[in-house]
Amino acid sequence: MSVDSVQRTLSLEDFRAEAEAFLEASVSAVRTDHGQFEFDDTEDRVTLFRGATAEEAQRARDWQRRVYDAGFGWITGPVDLGGAGLPARFEQAYLETERRYPVPSRSPLGVSLGMVFPTLLNFGTEQVKQRWLLPLRRADVVGCQLFSEPGAGSDLASVSTRAKRTESGDWLVTGEKVWTSGAHYSDVGLLLARSSEGSRHRNLTAFVVDMHAAGVEVRSLRQMTGGADFNEVFLDGVAIPDENRLGDIDDGWRVALATLMYERGAIGGATAGGSGLFRLDRIIAWLHELGCERDPAVRQAFARVHAGLTAAKAMRARAEAAVKAGTTPGPEMSLSKLALTSNLASLSDLVGVALGPRLLADTGERDAYSWSEFVLGVPGMRLGGGSDEIQRDIIAHRVLGLPKGPG
Amino acid sequence: MTTQSDVDTRAELRSAVRQCLDRHADVWRFVADGNDQRHRVDEHLYQRLAGEMGLAGLLVPEWLGGSGAGVGELSAACEELGSSLAPVPVFATAGLAVPALLVGSGFGADDVGAELLTSIADGAMVATLAVAESPGHAVGDVASIRATRSGDAWTVRGEKQFVVDGAVADVVLVPAMTDSGTALFAVDRTAVGVQVEPMSGIDLLRGLAKIRLDSAPARLIGADSGAEVALKTALELSVIVLAAEQVGGAQRCLDNAVAYAKQRVQFDRPIGSFQAVKHLLVDLLLEVELARSAMTHAVGIADEYLRDPSTTTAADLAEAAAVARSMCSETFMHVADEALHVHGGIGFTWEHDCHLYYRRAKFCELLFGNPYEYRERLATAAGLPG
Numbered sequence: 001m002s003v004d005s006v007q008r009t010l011s012l013e014d015f016r017a018e019a020e021a022f023l024e025a026s027v028s029a030v031r032t033d034h035g036q037f038e039f040d041d042t043e044d045r046v047t048l049f050r051g052a053t054a055e056e057a058q059r060a061r062d063w064q065r066r067v068y069d070a071g072f073g074w075i076t077g078p079v080d081l082g083g084a085g086l087p088a089r090f091e092q093a094y095l096e097t098e099r100r101y102p103v104p105s106r107s108p109l110g111v112s113l114g115m116v117f118p119t120l121l122n123f124g125t126e127q128v129k130q131r132w133l134l135p136l137r138r139a140d141v142v143g144c145q146l147f148s149e150p151g152a153g154s155d156l157a158s159v160s161t162r163a164k165r166t167e168s169g170d171w172l173v174t175g176e177k178v179w180t181s182g183a184h185y186s187d188v189g190l191l192l193a194r195s196s197e198g199s200r201h202r203n204l205t206a207f208v209v210d211m212h213a214a215g216v217e218v219r220s221l222r223q224m225t226g227g228a229d230f231n232e233v234f235l236d237g238v239a240i241p242d243e244n245r246l247g248d249i250d251d252g253w254r255v256a257l258a259t260l261m262y263e264r265g266a267i268g269g270a271t272a273g274g275s276g277l278f279r280l281d282r283i284i285a286w287l288h289e290l291g292c293e294r295d296p297a298v299r300q301a302f303a304r305v306h307a308g309l310t311a312a313k314a315m316r317a318r319a320e321a322a323v324k325a326g327t328t329p330g331p332e333m334s335l336s337k338l339a340l341t342s343n344l345a346s347l348s349d350l351v352g353v354a355l356g357p358r359l360l361a362d363t364g365e366r367d368a369y370s371w372s373e374f375v376l377g378v379p380g381m382r383l384g385g386g387s388d389e390i391q392r393d394i395i396a397h398r399v400l401g402l403p404k405g406p407g
Numbered sequence: 408m409t410t411q412s413d414v415d416t417r418a419e420l421r422s423a424v425r426q427c428l429d430r431h432a433d434v435w436r437f438v439a440d441g442n443d444q445r446h447r448v449d450e451h452l453y454q455r456l457a458g459e460m461g462l463a464g465l466l467v468p469e470w471l472g473g474s475g476a477g478v479g480e481l482s483a484a485c486e487e488l489g490s491s492l493a494p495v496p497v498f499a500t501a502g503l504a505v506p507a508l509l510v511g512s513g514f515g516a517d518d519v520g521a522e523l524l525t526s527i528a529d530g531a532m533v534a535t536l537a538v539a540e541s542p543g544h545a546v547g548d549v550a551s552i553r554a555t556r557s558g559d560a561w562t563v564r565g566e567k568q569f570v571v572d573g574a575v576a577d578v579v580l581v582p583a584m585t586d587s588g589t590a591l592f593a594v595d596r597t598a599v600g601v602q603v604e605p606m607s608g609i610d611l612l613r614g615l616a617k618i619r620l621d622s623a624p625a626r627l628i629g630a631d632s633g634a635e636v637a638l639k640t641a642l643e644l645s646v647i648v649l650a651a652e653q654v655g656g657a658q659r660c661l662d663n664a665v666a667y668a669k670q671r672v673q674f675d676r677p678i679g680s681f682q683a684v685k686h687l688l689v690d691l692l693l694e695v696e697l698a699r700s701a702m703t704h705a706v707g708i709a710d711e712y713l714r715d716p717s718t719t720t721a722a723d724l725a726e727a728a729a730v731a732r733s734m735c736s737e738t739f740m741h742v743a744d745e746a747l748h749v750h751g752g753i754g755f756t757w758e759h760d761c762h763l764y765y766r767r768a769k770f771c772e773l774l775f776g777n778p779y780e781y782r783e784r785l786a787t788a789a790g791l792p793g
Binding site: 280284287288293294296299300302303304306307308310311312313314315317318321335338339342389392393395396399400401402403404405 | 668677679680690692696698700727729733779781783790791
C-alpha cells in the first residue's frame, strides 16, 4: 500500500487483504519472538516483564520500520505528517491480522510509540517535530519516559530534578530519574523537571532530551522477578536546547498529564483481554495438560478468571460502543487498569491453585515452574502506570465527584 | 447485533418505566412487617407496567399478542425495577414464567403454552415458575412431584417451596415427573387441590410461597417427557433477567452511598474525602461496571438464542448466563453490604432503605443457586468436564 493508494476510498476488506499480503511476504524474512502477555511457544517462560535486551529491541525496530514503510506503521495518522489517514477501525483490523502471524513483538517500543510520540506530536516545537516525529514512528529513534524519581512516585508533581536556564536561553538539567523502561536502548527521553520555585503544578517544565548527550548515565535496575526491565537515569548538567522544550515554561504538568492519559489508554488497550496470557482456550488446554480440570478449587479459580476476563472485555466493548454512538465514554476507560490488576490477581491465584508446589520448585515439567516469573511480576503491575491507589483517586474525583482529601 | 435503533428503543422504555415508578411506586406501603408477614403486591402498578406498558409481553411473539421484543428490552425495564424495589410480579411473570413457557412450548407451537402466553402478554394474568422442592434439592429438581394421566386430563401431586410471588400468581408452572420423564405443567392457583401458603421471608418486598398440590388438575405444556433441557435453558434466561435487576439494585446502592459520603461530615470534612471511603466506593463502582458489562454481554447472547434457538446458541447461553449470574450475585451482595456500611448507624435502622436492598441482594444471591454453583457450571460450560 503506497501513500498514493490511500487517497482512493479503501474498503476494510481490501485493506485486510493488503495487510495479509504484506504479512505473508514478510513472515519468512523476519525472526519471531514473543512479547508481553504471552504464553511462549518457543521458550518455557511466562512473564509480565520480558526485559527486552538491546537485540530484542533491535528486532522490534527492524520490524516497525518494515511495517511503516509498507504503510501500516501509523494507520490513523494524518497523511501530511506521514500517516495513512485511515479511521481507527483500520488500525484495529491491522492489529487483528498481525496477531495471526508469527512476527516480532513491538512491545519494546510501547513507551516510544504509545507515550513519547503522541506527546511530541501535541506539544513539540516545529524543530522537534521535524527532527524526531517520523524517526520515532519508524523506530529509527526510540524514546523513553523520564518522570518518576526516588522522591517522586505517586506524588509525581514533587519531582526535584532541576532545569536551570542559561544566559543563552538554553537549559542545564541535573537530577535522578528511576523506573525508566527501555532507557538502555533509547535515543531520546521525555523529561519532567523543576524549572522554578513557583507553586505546585506551576513549577515544572517538560523537555525532550537526547539520551546520548554528555552527562546522561543509564544504570539498569533489577526488579523482583530477577529480570531488568527498568533503569535509573542520572542527569549531570545535561545541556538541552530551548527548542527541545515541550509546552510553555512552568507548564510541564499539563504535558505530563497528557502523557499519563496516553499511558492509561495504552494500558487499557493492552488489557482488553482475550489475547496473549489471557487467552481462555490456552488456559483451558493447559489445565487439561496438568490433569487438574476436575479439582473443585481449580474450577472455582478458573471460573473467576473466565468471568473477570469476559466482563473486562465486555466493558471495553461498551466503552467503544459509547464512543461510536457519539456519547461521552463512561467510566469504563479509567477503570480498565484496575480491572487488569484484578484479573492478573485472579490468574495468579488460579496458577497457584493449579500448580501447587510445582510453582515453588522446578520439576523439569514445561509450563509449570516457569509461571513463577509471572506470579512474581504481578505486584509490579499494581504499582506501574500510576499505582492502583492513584487510579482510585482519579476515578473518585472525576467520575464519582467525591471531594479531594488532604493528599 | 445491537443496532442504534435498539439502543434508542431501550433507552425510551427505560425512561418510561423509571417515570412510571417515580410517579406511582410507594414501596414502604408494601413492606411486610410485624404480625402481618404476608407479602402483598401493588396490583395497580402491575397493571400499568405489565398491561399498559406491555412489560409482561416483551418476550412474547407478536402473533400471540406480545411485542416480540427481546431480553435487551426486558432487562432495561428490570434494571429500573431492581433499582426501585417496586413490589410487582414482573420478574415472576415476564422473567420466570414467560421463558419457561416459550422454551417449554417450542415458542408457542403448543396450544396451552400459546394460550397462557397470550393471557400474560395482555397483562391479565400473573404467573410464576415453581423451581425448588426443598432446600436440599438442586435447582429444577422434580424428584417428588408426580403427574398422573387419566384420559386427556392430568393431575399433579407433591409440594414446591420458595415459589416467587407464588401467593399472588394466577397460574403456577410446575415441572413434574410423568411415567415417561420430566414435563412442564400449568396449575391454576384457585383450582381444587391447590393450597398456597406464604412463607415468612427475608425479602420484605418479594414473597415466597409453599404450594401443596393434592391431585390438582394441571395442563401439560409441550411433550410429556424431556423438559429438563428446556427448563435449564429457560432458567438461564431467567437468571439473566434477574442479573439486570441485580445491576439496577447495585447501582442504586452505590449512588446512594456516594451521595451520602458527599454530605455526611465527620472530623470537619465530608467522609467521602477520606481515602478509606473513596477507594471503597471506587472499588464498588468497578464491580458494578464489570457486573453490568457481564450482564449486557449475556443479554446479547440471550437474544441471539431467542432469534435462533440451536444447540450452539444454547451452549453460548449457558456460559454467558453463568458469568453474569456469578458476578451480578456477588456484586449486588457486596455493594449492598458496603453501601450500608458507608451510611453508618443510620443504615442499620429499620426506617432507612439500606436493609431493603441488603435483603433483596441476599434473596437474589441464593434463590436459584449461589455464585459458587454458577462458577462450577461456568467451568463445565467453558470446557472443563465436571
